[in-house]
Amino acid sequence: MKITMLTTVYGKNAIGGAEKTAALLAQQLVKNGHQISIISLGAQGTSISHTQDEQGIEVWQIPLVQIYDPYNLKLKPTQNLTPPSSYQKALWHLIDVYNPFMAGQVKKTLKQLQPELMLTHALQGFSVSVWRVVKSLGIKLVHMTHDHALICPGTAMTKNAKNCEKICSQCSAYQVLRKTVAVQPDAIVGPSEVILKRHARYQWFNRIRLQQVIPNAIANEWPLTTSPVLLQAKWRFGFLGRLDESKGLDTLLQACRLLPANSFSLQIAGSGPLEKFKKMAQDFNLNEDTVQLVGAVNAVEFLQQIDILVTPSRAFETFSNVVMEASCSGRPSIVSDRGALPERVQNGKSGWIFKAGDATDLAKVMQHCIDSPNQVLAKSQAALLMREQYSLEKQTHLFETLLTQVLQLPS
Numbered sequence: 001m002k003i004t005m006l007t008t009v010y011g012k013n014a015i016g017g018a019e020k021t022a023a024l025l026a027q028q029l030v031k032n033g034h035q036i037s038i039i040s041l042g043a044q045g046t047s048i049s050h051t052q053d054e055q056g057i058e059v060w061q062i063p064l065v066q067i068y069d070p071y072n073l074k075l076k077p078t079q080n081l082t083p084p085s086s087y088q089k090a091l092w093h094l095i096d097v098y099n100p101f102m103a104g105q106v107k108k109t110l111k112q113l114q115p116e117l118m119l120t121h122a123l124q125g126f127s128v129s130v131w132r133v134v135k136s137l138g139i140k141l142v143h144m145t146h147d148h149a150l151i152c153p154g155t156a157m158t159k160n161a162k163n164c165e166k167i168c169s170q171c172s173a174y175q176v177l178r179k180t181v182a183v184q185p186d187a188i189v190g191p192s193e194v195i196l197k198r199h200a201r202y203q204w205f206n207r208i209r210l211q212q213v214i215p216n217a218i219a220n221e222w223p224l225t226t227s228p229v230l231l232q233a234k235w236r237f238g239f240l241g242r243l244d245e246s247k248g249l250d251t252l253l254q255a256c257r258l259l260p261a262n263s264f265s266l267q268i269a270g271s272g273p274l275e276k277f278k279k280m281a282q283d284f285n286l287n288e289d290t291v292q293l294v295g296a297v298n299a300v301e302f303l304q305q306i307d308i309l310v311t312p313s314r315a316f317e318t319f320s321n322v323v324m325e326a327s328c329s330g331r332p333s334i335v336s337d338r339g340a341l342p343e344r345v346q347n348g349k350s351g352w353i354f355k356a357g358d359a360t361d362l363a364k365v366m367q368h369c370i371d372s373p374n375q376v377l378a379k380s381q382a383a384l385l386m387r388e389q390y391s392l393e394k395q396t397h398l399f400e401t402l403l404t405q406v407l408q409l410p411s
Contacts, residue, residue, distance in 0.1 A: 001403060002035045004115040004139075006106075006130060008122040009071055010040035010059060017321055018122040018146035021191075021216050027055045028396040037113050039106065041125045043073040048105060060109050064125050065101035067092055071125070093153040093174055096127050098181045103129035110137055117142065117403055120185075124149060128182040135183050140406045144189040144214075147318050151175050151202050156315055158246045163314045167202065175202065184208055187406050189399075191216050191319040192340035198316070210409075212402055216319050217395035218328045218387070223300060228330040228380035229307045235369055235376065236265050237334075238306030240299060240322050241313075243272025248312030248336060250280065254359035255312075255366060256291060257284040263370050265290055267306060269297040303329040308369055308376065310334045311341060314356045320344050323351075327386045332379035334365050350382040 007022040026036045042049060042061030050060040064073060068084050070092070084092070106126065110118070110133065117140040120130065128150075134141045147155040152171045157164040167175070187210035190196040196213065199205055241247050249268065256266055268277065274293055281291045294302075299322070303309070309326040310333070311317075317339035326333050327350060335341035336356035345351030352368070354361040369376050388394065 001029075001400075001407070002114070002116045003029065003403065004037045004039060004110065004113050004118045006039045006118065006120045006123070006126065008041055008124045008126070009073070010038050011053070016122065017216065017319065018144075020321075021144075021146065022121040024217055024219060024392055025396060025399060026057050028392050029399070030055050030057055032396060032400065034400075037115065039109060041071060041073055044069050048109060058113075060113075062102065062105045062109060062126075065099065065105075066095060066125065090170075094177075096124060096153070097174055097177045098129045099125075099127040100129055102126045103133050106130045107133040107137070110134065110139065115139060116407060119144065119399075119403070121146065122149070124155075128178055131183050131185060132181075138411065140409065141185040142187045142189060142403065142406055143185040144191075145195060145199060146191060147195075148198070148316070150178060150199070150204060156246075158315050163246050163316070179204065186210065186409055187212070187402060189214050189402065192343050194340045194343065195318040198318075198339075210402075210405065212398070214395055214398045214402070215390060216321060216324060217392040218324060218390045220392055222325070222328055224387075228377060228384050229332075231373055231377065232307055234262070234264050235308055235373075236267065236306045237308050237310050237366065237369075238266065238302065238331075239268045239270070239310050239312075240297070240302055241270045241311065243268070243270050243274065243277055246313070246315045248314050248356065249277055251312045251314070251357055251359050251362060252310055253277070253280055253284055253286065253291070255362035256281075256286055258359065258363035259366060259370070261290065264366065266292070266310075267302070268293045269295065269302050271296050299325060300329075303331055306331060307380075308332055308334060310362075310366075312336050312354075312356070312362060313338055313341065315339070317341050324386075324390050327383040328390060330380050330384040332376065332383045334362070334369070346382070346386070350379055350386055352379075 007019050030036050037058040039060045042063045044064050046063045048062055052058055118134045120143045148157045149155045188205045188208050193213050274295055278293050309331050313336050319340050323333045323344040333345055333351040337353050338356045342353050352365045354365045
């Protein structure tokens with residue numbers, strides 16, 4: 001198949017889950033004999049350029065046409081730039097509803113590439129205008145919805161580290177406009193069942209019959225763990241993620257102070273206001289022998305140093321790569337009941353679920369782990385068996401099957 005994939009950033013600037021998924025999938029499709037090209041954003045004020053990467057993927061960069069560059073795509077990045085004002089942010093998002101300037105450049109590029117099919121991942125910076133271009137050229141179109149970007153410009157439905165229980169008036173205005181100007185893709189993919197249902201709730205893609213859940217994949221270089229966790233004198237819990245309230249870190253610390261002293265340990269890793277949560281731990285009388293905040297870490301190494309991952313997010317998670325990575329390392333997870341998190345622990349087979357934001361309920365689950373070591377070992381084994389489910393080969397096979405179906409759809 002001759003496939004073009006579109007994502008906001010690619011290569012060294014790619015740090016988000018959507019971009020990483022796109023890169024892994026593109027590389028595996030090339031290995032399987034398909035002709036793959038990538039369209040991503042380039043620096044403002046440059047020309048359309050293309051190169052070929054080490055995997056043989058043709059990478060086309062289209063210069064961003066917007067009022068500012070939030071991705072720092074400049075050839076020589078400038079430090080300490082003045083942050084955009086709220087007015088500039090609002091205008092940026094309004095243009096990103098339907099950006100005709102980007103549409104024109106994408107159309108020019110696609111006429112050169114002439115793919116059979118286009119797979120879009122992250123549309124920010126391009127906007128849904130590219131869908132209309134794709135359909136106008138008679139190219140089959142598949143969209144993978146990794147987050148809430150079509151519904152919420154912030155992508156996560158959180159505001160000031162707080163979870164949005166419903167769509168706000170500002171986001172509602174953006175999404176109504178976006179829905180009005182968007183054309184329908186031929187098929188929709190989501191990394192979880194819950195994210196597809198979430199879009200259906202807000203009247204997205206309801207007329208598209210071909211919809212499929214294809215989970216994210218673990219990178220091939222992720223080390224193979226040959227055994228589950230070993231029995232410890234006291235379990236080592238761990239948190240890995242962004243440090244803020246929307247991720248439930250405050251709930252986790254509150255739960256820890258409800259547990260008997262010296263019955264467990266907890267390591268907290270990730271980027272964010274470390275000192276703020278160190279103070280919170282001190283206020284809860286959690287000493288450093290029990291709770292350690294270690295900042296940014298290597299995920300592979302961190303997961304080998306803990307026994308049970310705790311992901312207490314209050315945000316509506318659409319997949320959760322960290323729980324997937326923990327499973328592939330043989331580490332069971334305690335997760336909140338938000339979004340796709342229960343899916344990542346097979347609704348309780350390879351982990352435990354508690355009520356989001358409920359520190360007492362989380363403490364009960366952690367205490368259960370402390371009191372029931374055999375269950376921890378059993379769920380660790382179940383988690384390790386999920387590695388095959390998240391293999392890149394399986395994900396690619398599912399995509400190949402779906403894309404073949406799409407190509408057979410009538411024009």
